[in-house]
Amino acid sequence: MPRKYDLHAHSTASDGTLTPSELVALAAARGVEVLALTDHDTLEGLAEARTAAEAADLSLLPGVEISVTWGGRSVHIVGLGVASRNETLREGLAGLRAYRHRRAEEIGRRLAGAGIAGALEGAREFSNGRLIGRTHFARFLIQRGYAANEREVFKHYLVKGKPGHVPGEWACLEAAVGWIRGAGGRAVIAHPGRYGFSRAKLLRLIGQFRELGGVGIEVVSSSHTRDESLLFARYARENRLLASVGSDFHGPQNPWARLGELAPLPAFCTPIWADWEER
Secondary structure, eight states, rough: OOOOEEEEEOOOOTTTTSSSHHHHHHHHHHHSEEEEOOBBTTTTTTTHHHHHHHHHHHHHEEEEEEEEEETTTTHHHHHEEOTTTOHHHHHHHHHHHHHHHHHHHHHHHHHTTTTTTTTTHHHOOOOOOOOHOOHHHHHHHHTTSSSHHHHHHHIIIITTTTTTOOOOOOBBHHHHHHHHHHHTEEEEEOGGSSSSSOHHHHHHHHHHHHHOOOOOEEEHHHHHHEHHHHHHHHHHHTTOOOEEEOOOOTTTTTTTTTTTTTOOOOTTSSSSSTTTTTT
C-alpha cells in the first residue's frame, strides 16, 4: 500500500502556529507516514520535530523552504532531506534571517506611516521573536480588526502598491539550489501555481532550476487546482523532474491547507520518493 506523504509544512520555528511537536502529533493523527518540516529560512525546529517523530513512529524528513528572488519576484525553493548541521546551508539561511529582521522593521515603519501604530511589536508577539514574517504582521492586523483573514490582509496591506509592502531581497536561485545540494538534499520548486508567471516565464524558471541541479516540482499543493496539478505534472515529466506533494500547512486557522489531506499524484509522473526505499 502506498505511504502517505506531506512534504511541505511549517511550525512556530517560522510562521506556523503549531510547535514542531504539535505539528508531528497532528500529522500522525491524520495518518501521515512521512512528514517534511520545511520552515522558512530556518532549521531550528528540526531537533524537536525529530524527537517527536521518533515517539510517534513517523518518518521525519528534515527540510527547509528557502526564499529566492528570481525574475523580479519572490520564489520559494524547498530542500528535502538536508543535513541540518551543514555549515554552508546554515550560514546562507542566517543571512536570509538577518534580512527578514531588517524587512520587518521597514514593514513596521511603513505601516506606522499609514496610521497603523505598533505593528512591529504586534507581529513580534505572534512570532518566536527570532524570525518575523509577513504572516505575523497579518495576524496582528486581523487581531486589530483591519481585516477578517490573512488573504484580505495581504491584498490590502502587504502586496505591491499597498502600505506595508517591502520588496524582497532574497537569495539567488543558484545559491539556494547549491546550499540544498551541498547539504545532501533535493531541491524542489514550491507551489509554482502561486507565482502568477506566464507559461514562458515558468518554463524559463524550470529550465534554469534544472540546469543548476534542481530535481523536483511541487505538483500537488493546497494552493493548486486539479487542472494546475495536471499541468505541473506534465511540466515535471517533460523536463525530467520528480513530482512532490505538500500541503504548505501553517496551522488550523487556514482551512484551505489541511495537513496530510492531499490529492494523489497523477499517475504519469515520477514521485520524488520513488527511490527513497533504495537509498
